[in-house]
Amino acid sequence: MLTIFSNDNIQGYTDMKRLANLLLVLMIAAALPVQAKTTIYCGHLFDSTKGEVRGEYTIVVDAGKLVDVQPGAPKQAPGNIELGSYTCLPGLTDMHTHISSQFSRTTYMDRFTLNAADYAIQSTVYAKRTLMAGFTTVRNLGDSYNVTVALRNAINKGIVPGPHIYTAAKSLATTGGHADPTNGMAANLMGDPGPKEGVVNSVDDARKAVRQRYKDGADLIKITATGGVLSVAASGDNPQFTVEEIRAIVDTAKDYGFIVAAHAHGTEGIKRAILGGVTTIEHGTYLDDEAMAMMKQHGTYLVPTISAGKFVAKMSKVDGYYPDLVRPKAARIGPVAAANFARAYKAGVPITFGTDAGVYPHGENAKEFQYMVEGGMPANEALQSATIVPARILGIADHTGSLEKGKVADIIAVPGDPTTNITLMSDVRFVMKDGKIYRRP
Numbered sequence: 001m002l003t004i005f006s007n008d009n010i011q012g013y014t015d016m017k018r019l020a021n022l023l024l025v026l027m028i029a030a031a032l033p034v035q036a037k038t039t040i041y042c043g044h045l046f047d048s049t050k051g052e053v054r055g056e057y058t059i060v061v062d063a064g065k066l067v068d069v070q071p072g073a074p075k076q077a078p079g080n081i082e083l084g085s086y087t088c089l090p091g092l093t094d095m096h097t098h099i100s101s102q103f104s105r106t107t108y109m110d111r112f113t114l115n116a117a118d119y120a121i122q123s124t125v126y127a128k129r130t131l132m133a134g135f136t137t138v139r140n141l142g143d144s145y146n147v148t149v150a151l152r153n154a155i156n157k158g159i160v161p162g163p164h165i166y167t168a169a170k171s172l173a174t175t176g177g178h179a180d181p182t183n184g185m186a187a188n189l190m191g192d193p194g195p196k197e198g199v200v201n202s203v204d205d206a207r208k209a210v211r212q213r214y215k216d217g218a219d220l221i222k223i224t225a226t227g228g229v230l231s232v233a234a235s236g237d238n239p240q241f242t243v244e245e246i247r248a249i250v251d252t253a254k255d256y257g258f259i260v261a262a263h264a265h266g267t268e269g270i271k272r273a274i275l276g277g278v279t280t281i282e283h284g285t286y287l288d289d290e291a292m293a294m295m296k297q298h299g300t301y302l303v304p305t306i307s308a309g310k311f312v313a314k315m316s317k318v319d320g321y322y323p324d325l326v327r328p329k330a331a332r333i334g335p336v337a338a339a340n341f342a343r344a345y346k347a348g349v350p351i352t353f354g355t356d357a358g359v360y361p362h363g364e365n366a367k368e369f370q371y372m373v374e375g376g377m378p379a380n381e382a383l384q385s386a387t388i389v390p391a392r393i394l395g396i397a398d399h400t401g402s403l404e405k406g407k408v409a410d411i412i413a414v415p416g417d418p419t420t421n422i423t424l425m426s427d428v429r430f431v432m433k434d435g436k437i438y439r440r441p
Contacts, residue, residue, distance in 0.1 A: 037062040038435070039074050040081045042088035044417060048387040048402045051380040053087060053419050061409040064435035069405050081440065083413045083430060089383065090403050091136025091163075091410030091433060092425075093390040094365050096261075096282055096303050098358030099126050099140050099165070100147040105321055108184065108232065116145035123151045127162030129363040132439055134428035136410040137164040137390070137400065139354070141222040141261055141282065142171035142179060149217040161438060164410075166394060168222035168261065170198040172209050172249065176233060177240040178224035178263060184232030184323075200241070206248040214256045221253045223278070225262040226269030229312055229329045230322070230359065236329035237266030237286060246276025259393070261303070265333060267291055274300050279393060282354065284344065285309070285336050292347045301350045301393060302341075306371040307364070308356030309337030342375040351377070352393055353386035366425040369418075379422045409435040 038061040045057035060068035074080060100123040101107070130138060140148040152165035173179035180199055182190040193199040195209035210221055223246065227235035250260050262273035265285040273281060274294045280301045284291075287302070295302065313334025315321045322330055345351060355368045372382040391401025400408050413430035431439040 037067065038081065040088065040411065040432075041074050041084055042086060042413065043084040044087040045069075045403060046087055046089040046383060046387075046418070048090050048384055049404075051384050053380075053417055056084075057088065057403075059088065059403065059411065061411075061432070061435050064409050066403060066405055066407050066409050069403055081430075081437075083441070086413040086415055086429065086441075087417055087424075088403065088411055088413045088430075089134075089418070090387045090401055091412055091431075092134050092365075092386045093137040093139070093353065093394075093401075094130070094135050094355050094357060094368075094386070095139045095280065095352050095390050095393070096305055096354030096356050097130070097138045097140050097362075097365075098142055098356070099123055099130060099138060099162075099362065100143040100151065101358050102126060102362055103230070103359050108323060111144070111181075116147065119143070119145060119147045120150060123147050124154075124160045124162070126358070126362040127151060127155065127160065127165075130357065130365065131161055131163050131433060132428075132431060133363045133365055134412040134414075134425070134431055135163050135365055136412070136431070136433045137166070137394075138357075139220070139261070139390070139394070140165055140167040141263070142168055144170065144181070146170070146216050152219075153217075163433070164400075166219040168220050169213055169216045169218040171222045171224055171263070172198050172200055172206075172213075173224045174240045174245075175199055175201055178226070178228030178231045178233070180231075200245060200249075203244055203248040206245045207252045210249055210252040210256070210258070214258075218258070220258045221249060221260045222282075223249060223260060223262050223273070225264040225273040225278075226266040228263060228265070229333050230326055232323060232325055234325065235266075236333055237269070239266060239269035239272055241269070241272060241276075243272045243275050246273055246278065250277040259395075274298055280352065280354075283309075283337065283356075285333050285340060287340050287344055287349075289347070292344055292349050295344075295349050296347070299350060301352045301389075302344050303352055303354035304337065304341040304344070304372070305354050305356040305359075305368075306338050306341055306375070307368045308359040309334040310371065311360035338371060338375055341372070345372075345375060345377050351385055352389045353382070364426075366428070369422050369425045373422045379419045382422065383418065383425075409433075415441075 040059040058074040148167040155162040171179035259279040262278040264270040312330035316330035388401040391397040411432040414424040418424045
């Protein structure tokens with residue numbers, strides 16, 4: 001009698017079924033479309049390394065990288081992105097933002113009514129707004145609760161859209177200084193914040209504060225070397241660190257691969273920060289000839305933030321927008337920023353792009369280009385200051401800052417030639433970050 005279902009037959013049947021299933025999976029996989037490379041046709045391309053607009057270019061993007069960048073129009077292929085009437089540029093970098101907040105009439109009260117989660121949620125809105133304006137990278141110079149550390153991580157994981165973020169986390173201050181988080185509070189609420197909270201009063205404090213920022217997940221260090229406009233304190237420009245304290249911060253920062261940015265309005269504080277070895281001077285409102293010469297000598301960059309200066313000067317005229325202690329500082333310092341930028345550029349001070357976004361509304365970062373050009377900087381140099389220059393400062397020029405083969409696919413486009421009409425930078429129509437399209441015509 002024939003045994004149809006012997007153990008051997010059953011095993012053979014099972015093996016055949018597994019093989020059939022495997023073949024079916026392979027057939028389905030073969031039938032699925034392979035992720036095609038993206039070909040972008042640019043009518044013009046801004047060469048950020050040479051600072052000039054070139055003619056037609058074809059860019060091929062694959063797996064988030066620029067795999068080919070060649071002059072000329074592409075061969076027709078499915079999936080081409082036609083930007084024939086546009087100028088393609090590298091994604092922009094704003095070297096001075098505060099992306100977890102945006103100033104308003106309630107800002108001084110918000111720190112008593114908002115929680116870390118509130119700041120974190122609103123930061124996602126500002127991050128997307130910044131990205132859609134064409135800024136694919138930002139340097140965030142100060143926040144609360146390490147919000148931008150979490151935001152950076154969430155963006156990197158693809159959880160929320162936003163630019164690449166290099167964050168200083170909590171800024172460093174001295175007691176009563178511009179970034180002392182307890183300024184303006186009642187005495188019973190002030191306490192005695194120290195290095196963990198970002199308040200430094202000695203060389204030892206300075207070292208500990210830097211190490212705490214490393215522990216917190218920061219990418220760089222930001223100090224407030226002078227008073228500030230919007231802090232609830234009398235002076236907006238007095239020096240607030242010793243040279244020794246700044247040197248201790250810079251030297252310790254080097255151990256962790258950090259550069260140091262220094263908020264500085266007043267002349268003496270600017271000079272101390274330069275001597276202390278910082279990489280960038282933020283604002284630089286009262287730069288004098290000696291300070292400019294020092295910056296050139298030491299290779300220290302100016303981040304002008306003209307946009308913030310103009311905004312605070314305007315809002316100082318609005319009753320109730322700033323506290324009475326802040327209002328005269330805003331009125332006085334604002335107008336000086338633009339004039340001193342013009343002097344600094346003419347003197348040959350190294351300059352990189354930064355706006356202080358958050359002091360004014362996020363997403364309007366590109367207005368800074370117009371102010372820089374009005375101050376005497378040619379449009380092509382202004383564009384370089386927001387592309388290849390910050391990439392070099394941040395030490396990432398090997399993979400960003402220009403549209404070259406092998407670099408990250410961070411690309412934007414504007415409708416026309418921004419070197420002949422810089423206001424076009426406020427009309428970004430195409431945004432790609434890491435090869436993903438976020439905005440297109």
